[in-house]
Amino acid sequence: MIANIPFIAVALLVIVGLYAVIFRKNLIKMIIGITIIESGVNLFLITLGYREGSIAPIYTSAPEGVMAYPVPQALTLTSIVIGVAVLALMLSLVIQLYRHKKTLDVRKFGGDDQ
Amino acid sequence: MWSLEEIFASFNTGNGFWNPILWVIAFIVIFLIVYIIRGFGNNAYKKGTSQTQAFLSGNKEYEKTQMHVKGSNLYWGWTESMKWIIDLLKTIHTGNVSDYILWFVVIMGILFITVGLI
Amino acid sequence: MNGLETIMNHAPALIIAIPLLGAFLTPLISRVNEKLRNVFVICILGITALLMFVLASEVFTSGPVTYVFGSNLQAVQQNTVIRILFEVDGLSAFMGIISIILAFVASIYSWGFLEKETGLDKYYTLLLLMTAGMLGMVLTGDLFNFFVFLEITSIASTALIAFWTNKEKAIEAGFKYIVVSTIGALFILFALALLYGQYDALNIAKLANSITFTFLDKIALILFITALAMKGGIVPMHMWLPDAYSRAPASISLVLVAATQASIYGVFRVVFTLYGNVISLPQISIGWILVILGLITMLVGVIMAMIQTDFKRLISYGAVAELGYMFLGVGTGLTVIANSNPQITLISQPFAFEAIKGGIFHIINDALDVGLLFMVAGAVYLATKETSINKLGGLARNMKYTTIFFIIGLLAISGLPPMNGFASKLLIYESTFQLNPILSIIAILSSIMLLAIFVKIFQSVFLGPKIPKFDKVKEAPKSMLLAMGIVAAIIIFFGLFPDLIITNIVEPAANALIHNEQYLQWLIGGV
Numbered sequence: 053m054i055a056n057i058p059f060i061a062v063a064l065l066v067i068v069g070l071y072a073v074i075f076r077k078n079l080i081k082m083i084i085g086i087t088i089i090e091s092g093v094n095l096f097l098i099t100l101g102y103r104e105g106s107i108a109p110i111y112t113s114a115p116e117g118v119m120a121y122p123v124p125q126a127l128t129l130t131s132i133v134i135g136v137a138v139l140a141l142m143l144s145l146v147i148q149l150y151r152h153k154k155t156l157d158v159r160k161f162g163g164d165d166q
Numbered sequence: 167m168w169s170l171e172e173i174f175a176s177f178n179t180g181n182g183f184w185n186p187i188l189w190v191i192a193f194i195v196i197f198l199i200v201y202i203i204r205g206f207g208n209n210a211y212k213k214g215t216s217q218t219q220a221f222l223s224g225n226k227e228y229e230k231t232q233m234h235v236k237g238s239n240l241y242w243g244w245t246e247s248m249k250w251i252i253d254l255l256k257t258i259h260t261g262n263v264s265d266y267i268l269w270f271v272v273i274m275g276i277l278f279i280t281v282g283l284i
Numbered sequence: 285m286n287g288l289e290t291i292m293n294h295a296p297a298l299i300i301a302i303p304l305l306g307a308f309l310t311p312l313i314s315r316v317n318e319k320l321r322n323v324f325v326i327c328i329l330g331i332t333a334l335l336m337f338v339l340a341s342e343v344f345t346s347g348p349v350t351y352v353f354g355s356n357l358q359a360v361q362q363n364t365v366i367r368i369l370f371e372v373d374g375l376s377a378f379m380g381i382i383s384i385i386l387a388f389v390a391s392i393y394s395w396g397f398l399e400k401e402t403g404l405d406k407y408y409t410l411l412l413l414m415t416a417g418m419l420g421m422v423l424t425g426d427l428f429n430f431f432v433f434l435e436i437t438s439i440a441s442t443a444l445i446a447f448w449t450n451k452e453k454a455i456e457a458g459f460k461y462i463v464v465s466t467i468g469a470l471f472i473l474f475a476l477a478l479l480y481g482q483y484d485a486l487n488i489a490k491l492a493n494s495i496t497f498t499f500l501d502k503i504a505l506i507l508f509i510t511a512l513a514m515k516g517g518i519v520p521m522h523m524w525l526p527d528a529y530s531r532a533p534a535s536i537s538l539v540l541v542a543a544t545q546a547s548i549y550g551v552f553r554v555v556f557t558l559y560g561n562v563i564s565l566p567q568i569s570i571g572w573i574l575v576i577l578g579l580i581t582m583l584v585g586v587i588m589a590m591i592q593t594d595f596k597r598l599i600s601y602g603a604v605a606e607l608g609y610m611f612l613g614v615g616t617g618l619t620v621i622a623n624s625n626p627q628i629t630l631i632s633q634p635f636a637f638e639a640i641k642g643g644i645f646h647i648i649n650d651a652l653d654v655g656l657l658f659m660v661a662g663a664v665y666l667a668t669k670e671t672s673i674n675k676l677g678g679l680a681r682n683m684k685y686t687t688i689f690f691i692i693g694l695l696a697i698s699g700l701p702p703m704n705g706f707a708s709k710l711l712i713y714e715s716t717f718q719l720n721p722i723l724s725i726i727a728i729l730s731s732i733m734l735l736a737i738f739v740k741i742f743q744s745v746f747l748g749p750k751i752p753k754f755d756k757v758k759e760a761p762k763s764m765l766l767a768m769g770i771v772a773a774i775i776i777f778f779g780l781f782p783d784l785i786i787t788n789i790v791e792p793a794a795n796a797l798i799h800n801e802q803y804l805q806w807l808i809g810g811v
Binding site: 066073079082086089090093096097100124127130131134137138141142145146148149152153161 | 428432435439442443446449452455456458459462463466467470473474477480481
């Protein structure tokens with residue numbers, strides 16, 4: 053059971069993140085929700101690479117023991133970098149939106165204006 | 167590169183064939199026939215008198231800029247008779263980005279029940 | 285010549301590398317001279333287009349081409365597969381041709397359209413980055429590589445949609461696009477991690493070989509289909525599409541069409557190749573799900589398009605409706621194939637193969653037609669600075685060539701002969717009729733309504749009396765007319781000689797989808 057706790061944490065993080073994106077009206081809270089979903093997916097990737105009682109997969113002056121899988125850690129690093137770039141772009145767009153409209157309420161940005 | 171036979175071939179759907187070159191030839195032939203028949207018409211009319219004005223059941227014809235039907239007024243009959251579905255779709259398209267993600271989760275739920283559990 | 289041989293061998297890597305190199309050199313060159321930078325971008329995209337055509341001709345005649353980064357294929361076949369592979373089969377080459385043609389035409393069009401704007405060095409850099417991302421998405425044979433290129437494309441597209449930062453509507457559209465893109469990409473990463481955790485492989489061919497249909501695989505399939513369909517604009521997740529297409533500059537709307545179609549390519553790749561061996565296992569066939577999504581997309585797209593008054597918004601709802609045809613065609617083929625062995629099925633029920641051919645041919649037709657219509661909309665906006673069709677009128681007197689191109693686009697998108705839209709729609713009508721007549725009736729009905737919508741724009745914008753405010757509008761600049769002319773010439777060529785295109789370009793792509801053992805051939809060995 054205790055080995056399943058990271059997976060339950062991943063499910064909870066994704067659900068909390070989706071709740072923040074769908075049901076909150078402030079733009080900054082939606083961006084934080086997207087970041088929480090991304091943290092959940094990264095945690096899922098790292099948890100997949102764990103072996104029972106293993107050490108970090110680094111070869112220099114390594115103690116004896118089984119090593120964890122290094123490939124999911126490489127995937128997670130790429131995903132974190134992409135997440136930082138997307139977060140920077142979203143925040144700069146929100147700054148420009150606030151300058152134009154003076155409000156951060158997402159319901160005021162609707163508009164088919166037909 | 168390709169032979170002449172391949173370029174002008176007609177492509178074969180499962181139930182028939184379609185050859186656009188034959189269509190173009192047929193179009194030109196029919197156009198010529200119509201043009202010749204039009205040439206048999208009566209050419210004598212007086213320009214500028216009431217023979218060339220539009221007939222609007224006796225009403226006066228306003229000037230052209232007032233008579234031009236604008237884009238959103240065309241197809242009024244269709245949009246009026248389908249008002250129930252158009253109003254429903256307009257209320258669904260709110261423009262709120264949270265609703266876009268809500269639809270994503272709804273479709274994921276429906277597909278999960280259909281594919282995953284049945 | 286030995287140098288030429290080397291270039292042809294490394295073509296898949298060069299197709300990605302040359303636009304990336306050009307993207308990083310563009311800000312330096314634009315400090316020297318503005319016109320030199322425009323010519324440089326067009327040359328880079330032209331060289332990439334040449335390489336893509338050579339690669340496509342090789343793939344269409346002799347099967348998939350596999351390219352390993354940093355090793356050769358024999359070394360990879362003997363050991364476990366740990367390198368990134370590019371696998372170019374018929375469908376990848378087909379989508380690559382569409383992407384590079386649209387990007388090349390967009391760079392020619394931007395010369396005239398954005399001549400008086402500032403910040404153009406960033407625009408051209410992002411355009412080249414977006415092209416590299418789209419080409420990487422369709423050429424790759426590795427799932428995580430697909431995710432990375434998907435994110436590159438969506439980040440570059442967002443910055444380009446929000447190009448006119450003085451208008452708040454454009455920034456809104458960019459924000460909505462990046463929220464939708466990021467959530468879609470994160471769920472793709474989640475599904476990818478599920479598959480990796482079970483089978484310890486990220487390569488599509490290796491996964492396809494060892495996949496069984498466990499419960500977690502079902503969840504991964506649903507996440508893939510839904511997230512990629514959201515990025516591709518299928519109803520009811522389509523609502524970001526009119527905002528993004530209508531508020532971007534017209535040359536970017538052109539390239540965005542290719543980017544959304546690359547996501548539709550992702551759906552087909554996952555359903556047909558990755559899950560190809562087990563697609564017959566679900567009780568309710570995936571094909572019926574694709575068909576129902578396609579029908580709803582067609583109907584909602586056309587009904588919403590009838591009531592719009594903004595020029596580009598109307599065209600983008602028409603583009604949503606056209607996406608439904610692709611799903612309808614390919615889904616019809618999948619319902620039949622999923623039931624049994626492909627060889628037996630195709631002989632006994634040949635309409636499945638015709639339906640898949642129609643759906644795939646419609647992808648390139650839709651890209652060209654909608655692209656031409658967006659270019660006309662951009663020309664009208666440049667001349668009159670108005671976007672609402674209620675305020676425009678009588679433009680055919682001054683803009684003759686633009687009107688002719690609009691008529692060609694109108695005939696093509698509503699499927700009237702002799703343009704290319706008729707050829708692909710005829711295949712779809714005749715083959716879906718044999719599955720169920722109602723599908724064919726709804727498809728023909730939405731075609732007629734598309735004709736009604738575009739005739740409405742034509743009557744309101746181009747015909748009519750002379751409005752004194754628009755008395756002095758000039759014709760569009762020459763570079764824009766050249767770009768529109770290239771696309772119109774391709775449309776007429778595809779319309780007059782459809783058999784040539786179908787046997788040489790569409791059939792290899794459809795064959796590559798159905799027979800997924802061609803994709804696995806380097807792994808299993810043998811013919």
